[in-house]
Amino acid sequence: MRRIIMVIAATIMASGLAGAGVAHAGSDRHTTGSVEQAVVQEVSKQDVGVLAVAQNGLCEVGEVCLFYNAGCSGSLADFSSFIPDFAGYRFLSPGSGQGQAVKNNAASARNRDAVWIARIHYNENYGSVYDDVLPGNASSCRNLVNTLNDNASLAWRQ
Numbered sequence: 001m002r003r004i005i006m007v008i009a010a011t012i013m014a015s016g017l018a019g020a021g022v023a024h025a026g027s028d029r030h031t032t033g034s035v036e037q038a039v040v041q042e043v044s045k046q047d048v049g050v051l052a053v054a055q056n057g058l059c060e061v062g063e064v065c066l067f068y069n070a071g072c073s074g075s076l077a078d079f080s081s082f083i084p085d086f087a088g089y090r091f092l093s094p095g096s097g098q099g100q101a102v103k104n105n106a107a108s109a110r111n112r113d114a115v116w117i118a119r120i121h122y123n124e125n126y127g128s129v130y131d132d133v134l135p136g137n138a139s140s141c142r143n144l145v146n147t148l149n150d151n152a153s154l155a156w157r158q
Contacts, residue, residue, distance in 0.1 A: 053080075056078065056079065062070055064113065064118035064133055066102055067080075067108045068095070069108065072109070075096060075098040078092075085125070086154070103152055107149060110140055113156075115155040118133040119133075120156055131145060
């Protein structure tokens with residue numbers, strides 16, 4: 001997977017899609033939003049050894065988990081990569097909200113990545129207001145404020 005992403009990144013760079021004014025990896029995804037940067041950041045996230053199994057209903061190391069209820073309770077959905085649109089994703093684990101759509105239904109989040117900040121956006125494609133969920137551990141939890149039950153995409157940043 002990492003090799004495929006690196007090839008895609010190299011192809012984007014060689015094709016001339018890398019334009020002036022595009023921010024470098026690790027900068028604020030909220031203000032740039034370029035496909036090139038998303039690929040470069042995804043390569044970087046993969047390079048640090050994130051091998052969690054997304055969308056298996058478990059909140060594993062390297063993932064951000066969105067919860068149906070406040071206080072990181074109820075059913076969860078787990079993600080380890082950029083998600084430009086939560087449409088089609090469901091809360092998977094047992095608990096209140098299991099089977100419900102993730103989009104516009106998450107109330108809290110836990111970031112189990114050790115380095116990357118998970119940014120939950122109000123709009124698709126990483127747009128509008130957002131909530132940052134800082135890197136943490138199994139016991140850290142954050143209730144969403146700006147995107148409470150109005151969440152549409154997920155980006156990662158350093």
